[in-house]
Amino acid sequence: MHLINSIGKAYFQTRIAAINYFVQHPHESQKKVLEELLDNASETEWGKGFQYSKIKNYEQFSATIPLQDYDSLKPYFERMQAGEKNVLWRGIIQWFAKSSGTTNDKSKYIPVSKEGLHLSHIKTGKDFLSTYLRDVPESKFFTGKGVVMGGSYHPNEINSEIFVGDVSAILMKNLDTWIQYFRSPGLGIALLKNWDEKLAAIATQTMQQNVTNISGVPSWTMLLLQEVVKRRNVKFIKEVWPNVELFCHGGVGFLPYKKQFETLIGKEIHYRNIYNASEGFFAFQDSEESCEMLLHLDNGVFYEFIPFDGHTISETKIVSLENVQLNQNYALVISTNSGLWRYQIGDTIEFTSLHPYRIKITGRTKQFINVFGEEVTVDNTDSALAKTCEALNVTIRDYTVAPQFMEGNTKGRHEWAIEFQAEPANFSDFEALLDKNLQAINSDYEAKRNQNLVLEPLCVHCLKANTFYSWLTQKNKLGSQFKIPKLSNDRVVFMEILARSN
Numbered sequence: 001m002h003l004i005n006s007i008g009k010a011y012f013q014t015r016i017a018a019i020n021y022f023v024q025h026p027h028e029s030q031k032k033v034l035e036e037l038l039d040n041a042s043e044t045e046w047g048k049g050f051q052y053s054k055i056k057n058y059e060q061f062s063a064t065i066p067l068q069d070y071d072s073l074k075p076y077f078e079r080m081q082a083g084e085k086n087v088l089w090r091g092i093i094q095w096f097a098k099s100s101g102t103t104n105d106k107s108k109y110i111p112v113s114k115e116g117l118h119l120s121h122i123k124t125g126k127d128f129l130s131t132y133l134r135d136v137p138e139s140k141f142f143t144g145k146g147v148v149m150g151g152s153y154h155p156n157e158i159n160s161e162i163f164v165g166d167v168s169a170i171l172m173k174n175l176d177t178w179i180q181y182f183r184s185p186g187l188g189i190a191l192l193k194n195w196d197e198k199l200a201a202i203a204t205q206t207m208q209q210n211v212t213n214i215s216g217v218p219s220w221t222m223l224l225l226q227e228v229v230k231r232r233n234v235k236f237i238k239e240v241w242p243n244v245e246l247f248c249h250g251g252v253g254f255l256p257y258k259k260q261f262e263t264l265i266g267k268e269i270h271y272r273n274i275y276n277a278s279e280g281f282f283a284f285q286d287s288e289e290s291c292e293m294l295l296h297l298d299n300g301v302f303y304e305f306i307p308f309d310g311h312t313i314s315e316t317k318i319v320s321l322e323n324v325q326l327n328q329n330y331a332l333v334i335s336t337n338s339g340l341w342r343y344q345i346g347d348t349i350e351f352t353s354l355h356p357y358r359i360k361i362t363g364r365t366k367q368f369i370n371v372f373g374e375e376v377t378v379d380n381t382d383s384a385l386a387k388t389c390e391a392l393n394v395t396i397r398d399y400t401v402a403p404q405f406m407e408g409n410t411k412g413r414h415e416w417a418i419e420f421q422a423e424p425a426n427f428s429d430f431e432a433l434l435d436k437n438l439q440a441i442n443s444d445y446e447a448k449r450n451q452n453l454v455l456e457p458l459c460v461h462c463l464k465a466n467t468f469y470s471w472l473t474q475k476n477k478l479g480s481q482f483k484i485p486k487l488s489n490d491r492v493v494f495m496e497i498l499a500r501s502n
Helices: 002-013 016-024 026-040 045-049 058-064 070-081 114-135 167-174 195-206 218-232 255-264 378-392 427-441 443-452 467-474 492-501
Strands: 095-099 108-112 145-148 153-155 163-165 211-216 246-249 270-277 280-285 293-295 301-307 329-336 343-354 357-364 395-404 413-422 459-462
Touching: 002 114, 016 026, 016 114, 026 058, 026 301, 026 329, 070 095, 070 108, 095 167, 108 114, 108 167, 114 167, 114 270, 114 280, 145 195, 153 167, 163 167, 195 218, 211 218, 218 246, 218 255, 218 395, 255 378, 255 395, 270 293, 280 301, 280 329, 357 378, 378 395, 378 427, 395 492, 413 467, 413 492, 427 443, 427 459, 467 492
Parallel strands: 095 163, 145 211, 211 246, 246 270, 413 459
Antiparallel strands: 095 108, 153 163, 270 280, 280 293, 293 357, 301 329, 329 343, 343 357, 395 413
């Protein structure tokens, strides 16, 4: 196995030069990506309609193509699912990623072309692993298995030769054969539809294996780890998987869950953040020193950015990569080699570095609280909650936040519903510190809280164990692609979750 490990590490190190190139030549790399996208789609229905063959630069591109979203492109997606070719991208699209976003949204079906699959998702995944192996030369990654918490796929109802499913399942089905050897569980288990059955089967198979790495959404991965230690009657996952060295996480912010993972796994393993969505694999943590993510600029994705203040999105303010600024919240817009054109993905990001271009995810354009002008984002609440839990030795399973509106002479406030793994010794202290930490992070919230002028101190509802799991079950939304909506400007989801706890 040591020879295999050495060969695997050597193979991935061949990608470092290409990564360094787009890091050192970011604007040239993005210009080339746009040129290739336009050229490859020039003979499609969309490309002919917008005369892609005549577009020579970004200025012409942005002036010609209006901003798109899922609803505007949905008629094209549906035709592609029926088997039509050369619609938004060349050829027939065989795979569609089922993207649920947050659990209060309807499912969306995002095209994943052969180019998008191999040049965006798989290539960027390999580049991510290359940087990890570069930074951890003592790694024994290839001496064992990698546990992947993914979803399932199935034939499309309209055309049985077209498949739809979670992007993780699509990737597992299409990985190189030699990479499949290092992945666990086997496809028969990994692609099971029933979540409870899948969880039990994964635990049964993997707790007998030499696992070196784990990948998945933190909230769902934690359920697997808890099941494994329960079955083996141990306290720490390292007692079952002594060689586990890496947890690769994405899908939701990791900060609120980190302490729980460190308690169950151990601080001695590496934690790395990735930004892999149904629409593409956009960024990954490329350094041991920070959880910020390197934006991948050479994988068939062209990026644009719209300054976002939590209120409106203005097409007139959109900028390309070379004009972005630090500490500005942006709504992300992408054009991809799967036929998404100036597509508003719904995520918001912030640049933490311009040399190289590194980002952090701050939330969703539809997930924030700005009822009172406080402009609170998921990144704010994740950070405040993580600091509070660390200070008071508390761990959580999940949370959601909603506003309590002003009524008569009553002022507003934020209400939190939290399911704790380890509860605080004193809830009043927990609430006060959480409120203080949120004020320290968000100056707009702090201003509204000043002398209780607009907002009263926040309050926390302690949910019964498994409340979020019960709510997801009720919604028929069990699985790694489904996520709890962290912030809402209304109280619909919040009150549904509270009701499940009563």
